[in-house]
Amino acid sequence: MTLVSLTGVSLKYGGRTVLSNVDFAIKQGEIVTVVGPNGSGKSSLLRNVIGAVKPSVGTVTRMAGLRIGYVPQKLHIDPTLPLTVRRFLSLPVRVSDSVAHAALEQAGVAALADRQMTNLSGGQFQRVLLARALLCKPHLLILDEATQGLDQPGSAAFYRQIEQVRQEMGCAVLMVSHELHVVMAASDRVICLNGHICCEGTPELVASAPEYRALFGTGTQGALALYRHEHTHSHDHLDEGPAA
Numbered sequence: 001m002t003l004v005s006l007t008g009v010s011l012k013y014g015g016r017t018v019l020s021n022v023d024f025a026i027k028q029g030e031i032v033t034v035v036g037p038n039g040s041g042k043s044s045l046l047r048n049v050i051g052a053v054k055p056s057v058g059t060v061t062r063m064a065g066l067r068i069g070y071v072p073q074k075l076h077i078d079p080t081l082p083l084t085v086r087r088f089l090s091l092p093v094r095v096s097d098s099v100a101h102a103a104l105e106q107a108g109v110a111a112l113a114d115r116q117m118t119n120l121s122g123g124q125f126q127r128v129l130l131a132r133a134l135l136c137k138p139h140l141l142i143l144d145e146a147t148q149g150l151d152q153p154g155s156a157a158f159y160r161q162i163e164q165v166r167q168e169m170g171c172a173v174l175m176v177s178h179e180l181h182v183v184m185a186a187s188d189r190v191i192c193l194n195g196h197i198c199c200e201g202t203p204e205l206v207a208s209a210p211e212y213r214a215l216f217g218t219g220t221q222g223a224l225a226l227y228r229h230e231h232t233h234s235h236d237h238l239d240e241g242p243a244a
């Protein structure tokens with residue numbers, strides 16, 4: 001069952017095109033990762049999926065009654081504000097203890113309910129954000145660079161948790177990440193974005209695609225090559241290339 005599909009989607013901010021002719025769909029139970037350089041339109045793609053922005057051209061179709069859980073990059077909480085994990089989960093909508101406990105359990109942090117939010121480690125904090133996203137029992141879980149600031153073992157553990165959540169809840173997962181090899185291993189499908197979809201497919205296929213290698217290099221991480229952009233194909237249709 002297709003949860004969300006984008007057909008021929010272009011998005012302009014002011015006069016500037018940030019997404020161009022994007023066709024994309026995500027089905028129930030799939031884990032899809034979007035990779036691409038800074039400014040390549042990854043968050044904009046997620047915003048189209050969520051419905052936070054409307055495409056300038058093209059259509060976005062969502063399954064009727066679709067529930068989306070969103071895990072943000074980070075969330076600032078005033079360090080002077082006393083706020084337990086349990087209370088945080090009841091903001092802004094109150095949830096029962098059993099619902100809160102189930103979500104914390106699914107996120108692997110059931111023991112943290114009474115802890116202060118400001119005392120959590122980075123990894124614990126992201127799992128609490130994951131728990132919050134699970135409260136609505138989402139069909140689709142969206143993560144925007146959810147492991148930024150975690151070390152590599154922490155990130156890998158977080159993605160294993162995501163895989164477990166998918167298995168238990170059967171939800172689809174759409175995520176943006178820069179930790180390419182970690183995330184690619186956890187993905188069914190990878191989309192390489194640079195204003196348009198450069199290439200997509202299984203992680204193995206994308207990792208060996210010339211378009212992907214031009215963006216990310218040939219190393220396992222390719223992080224140093226993030227800003228290199230040596231495509232042979234043209235980006236002339238973009239008013240301004242997102243990454244020169």
Ligand SMILES: Nc1ncnc2c1ncn2[C@@H]1O[C@H](COP(=O)(O)OP(=O)(O)OP(=O)(O)O)[C@@H](O)[C@H]1O
Nearest residue numbers: 013014018036037038039040041042043044045242
């Ligand atoms: N609300 C906005 N108004 C105007 N321009 C915007 C807005 N949001 C994003 N942009 C621009 O659109 C382009 C794509 O941004 P987007 O955040 O989608 O990229 P990204 O791939 O997620 O980047 P990053 O990896 O740095 O998070 C960027 O050039 C950005 O400056």
